[in-house]
Amino acid sequence: MKHDGLVKGLLAAAALGLLLWGGIPLYRHRHFDVAVVTGPGVTGVARLSDYSPGLKHTLADTSVFILQGKEPGGKVVLLGDTHSNEPEGLLAALIFIENAVVEKGTVYVIPFFNNSGGRNTRPGDGYPLYFEVPTSWGAMKLRMGNRDASPLDQWPDPDVYVHYPDRQLLSFIDVRNVNRTWPGRRNGPLMEQVTFAAMEIMRRENVDIAVDMHGAETMFPVTNCIVAPEKSVRIATLAALTVKAAEGFENHVEPSPAGFRGLSHREIGDYSATLPFLLEAPIPFLDQPTGPKTTKFLLDGKDPFLLSLAKKKKLFVPYDESGWPLERRVGQHCSVILEILRQFSKKSPQKAIVIRGVPRYGEVVKNGVGHYYLDPGRADAKTIVMN
Amino acid sequence: MPLVMIGYYAISAFLLALLAWNFVREKKSPDNLVLYLLVMAPLVLRLLRVK
Numbered sequence: 001m002k003h004d005g006l007v008k009g010l011l012a013a014a015a016l017g018l019l020l021w022g023g024i025p026l027y028r029h030r031h032f033d034v035a036v037v038t039g040p041g042v043t044g045v046a047r048l049s050d051y052s053p054g055l056k057h058t059l060a061d062t063s064v065f066i067l068q069g070k071e072p073g074g075k076v077v078l079l080g081d082t083h084s085n086e087p088e089g090l091l092a093a094l095i096f097i098e099n100a101v102v103e104k105g106t107v108y109v110i111p112f113f114n115n116s117g118g119r120n121t122r123p124g125d126g127y128p129l130y131f132e133v134p135t136s137w138g139a140m141k142l143r144m145g146n147r148d149a150s151p152l153d154q155w156p157d158p159d160v161y162v163h164y165p166d167r168q169l170l171s172f173i174d175v176r177n178v179n180r181t182w183p184g185r186r187n188g189p190l191m192e193q194v195t196f197a198a199m200e201i202m203r204r205e206n207v208d209i210a211v212d213m214h215g216a217e218t219m220f221p222v223t224n225c226i227v228a229p230e231k232s233v234r235i236a237t238l239a240a241l242t243v244k245a246a247e248g249f250e251n252h253v254e255p256s257p258a259g260f261r262g263l264s265h266r267e268i269g270d271y272s273a274t275l276p277f278l279l280e281a282p283i284p285f286l287d288q289p290t291g292p293k294t295t296k297f298l299l300d301g302k303d304p305f306l307l308s309l310a311k312k313k314k315l316f317v318p319y320d321e322s323g324w325p326l327e328r329r330v331g332q333h334c335s336v337i338l339e340i341l342r343q344f345s346k347k348s349p350q351k352a353i354v355i356r357g358v359p360r361y362g363e364v365v366k367n368g369v370g371h372y373y374l375d376p377g378r379a380d381a382k383t384i385v386m387n
Numbered sequence: 388m389p390l391v392m393i394g395y396y397a398i399s400a401f402l403l404a405l406l407a408w409n410f411v412r413e414k415k416s417p418d419n420l421v422l423y424l425l426v427m428a429p430l431v432l433r434l435l436r437v438k
Contacts, residue, residue, distance in 0.1 A: 004414060007417060007420065008410070008411075008413075008420060011417075011420050011421060011424060012410075012424065015424040015425075015427070015428065018428075019428060019431060023432055023435070023437045023438065026432075026437050026438045030437075121438075152433075152436050152438070154392075155392050155395060156391065156392070
């Protein structure tokens with residue numbers, strides 16, 4: 001080969017250039033922190049590692065926002081971003097943190113439950129690295145994450161994930177999926193330590209209710225619903241009927257299958273006294289036969305291919321030209337949570353959980369999601385938590 | 388970081404060193420040079436904890 005050194009030098013420089021071009025945005029995404037402004041109801045901020053020490057100094061550790069009421073009552077844990085490519089849960093959790101004032105009881109909110117997944121990207125699907133929610137004070141920039149934790153934080157994957165403690169064989173990738181690693185264990189893989197921390201909050205603090213917020217494809221049958229095990233199904237049914245009658249949106253109840261292990265709606269109920277609920281809002285962005293995965297599509301949920309499929313009755317939710325915008329998805333989560341708490345409080349008045357300041361479905365649809373977020377640029381620095 | 392993960396990083400570093408050595412030693416084929424660089428890319432990204 002002629003000019004051997006020159007050819008190698010040029011090729012190596014080109015490869016280095018490509019690595020930097022592709023790698024720097026990924027590095028920045030992984031280390032990008034979101035400013036969360038603690039609202040008037042937040043009385044403390046803990047860390048997951050306070051409940052599972054193995055998480056300390058890892059990117060799986062994350063903030064737990066505590067909203068303690070003036071009067072004692074029941075306790076609820078709200079989980080957002082269990083799957084970090086389903087941002088409805090995160091955005092609803094942030095609405096609670098920035099707006100809720102608790103009159104009775106205590107609310108624990110973990111908006112970035114799979115913090116490692118929120119710093120991971122989805123290879124091959126052309127997902128954006130970030131998305132922006134419009135607000136009155138500008139665009140609120142958030143990371144678009146992946147369903148699973150980053151292999152930089154938990155690696156290698158096993159050939160088959162043997163679930164703990166049931167020993168059910170699950171897909172290898174589910175070892176990094178925090179909705180398959182419940183109830184977790186103190187010294188297990190990192191994602192089992194994450195779910196163990198949440199279980200410890202529920203056990204130590206005697207939490208009554210846990211709500212895990214998700215989004216699901218319109219072509220997936222378990223969508224637009226509340227998934228509940230036997231012990232939660234009465235409250236879930238009353239909540240579903242009430243929001244349909246009073247607020248005009250559908251949110252049916254799906255039973256939690258007893259034979260499918262590792263899911264929050266199954267294991268939380270089986271391994272603690274807490275009543276679990278898993279909320280699914282339809283997110284067209286996750287469906288496979290769609291156009292490009294743009295941030296606009298993520299926000300408005302409009303896609304011509306899904307519209308065509310809807311006309312052929314291939315979707316599990318109603319779908320028309322208006323798509324399934326973020327406001328509806330987040331508004332549903334807010335209303336269903338408030339309704340679950342109301343039904344629980346009616347059933348157990350001595351453990352009532354009373355919250356004000358959180359908008360319901362109609363208000364979120366009317367005002368937009370961004371209306372409910374505080375401006376970190378104007379907030380007191382002491383009230384900002386970077387996550 | 389668990390021991391098995393450290394072991395995997397060590398294996399990645401070893402493979403990267405082998406590829407780099409072959410890249411330096413290659414005298415005949417420019418195609419092989421490109422191939423070595425392509426195979427090195429994910430190993431470099433992993434060792435630098437980028438992806």
